[in-house]
Amino acid sequence: MKRSEVNRILESAVAFLHEMHFHLPPFAYWSLEEWRTKGPEYAEIKDNMLGWDITDFGSGDFAHVGLSIFTLRNGNLHDPRYVKPYCEKILIQDEGQVLPFHFHWKKMEDIINRGGGNLMVQLYNSLPDGEYADTPVEITTDGHRFQVEAGGIVRVSPGESITLMPGQYHCFWAEEGTGRILLGEVSTVNDDRVDNRFHDYGGRLPDIEEDEKPRYLLFKDYEALERLYRLYL
Secondary structure: OEHHHHHHHHHHHHHHHHHOOOOOOHHHHOOHHHHHOOOHHHHHHHHOOOEEEEEOOOOOOOOOEOEEEEEEEEOOOOOOOOOOOEEEEEEEEOOOOEEEEEEOOOOOEEEEEEEEOOEEEEEEEEOOOOOEOOOOEEEEEOOEEEEEOOOOEEEEOOOOEEEEOOOEEEEEEEOOOOOOEEEEEEEEOOOOOOOOEEOOOOOOOOOOEOOOOOOOOEHHHHHHHHHHHHHHO
């Protein structure tokens, strides 16, 4: 993805969050200059991958295959300094855009429709070889436990949620004609570097082509801060 495209997506995401009256912490809006002034007291942001995450999942077509994400809080599976057993994200799913089929090896998550359109979630169990199983999928939506057939679709309307277990393939999108969706995610500790198994797409953290200065940083940028300082400051 080009940095200019990421910048435009971020500007649109911020405008939508303001429209939905959802407030982010200050570090969401730090410029590259501000990041340069921050010391080790802010290490938790970098170490636990907090912040912005814009991805097209390697599709090259964010408008149709992608997601805008901000991680608000997270623990760490590899660093005993960070003992939080949970993670919280806010997600934006655009109408006409799909989050492709994937499951998590370890993470259990609730996806909550915080407002906007209806979320459509398609589900499969997974086989040991990573393929789709043909068995019924057991799920919970706001305390209601039931089964859907393999490949079944569940509608999650504003205020509703769905619980997704490790190993459950899920794909979701905004129901046509209902509009953009603000989604919450509450989960066990998240590590997007190693805990995603995609069925068809592999670019969970896409490479960024630098064609203009970052508007806001992605969490993937933290490991390249010195390079970004040299390029733009």
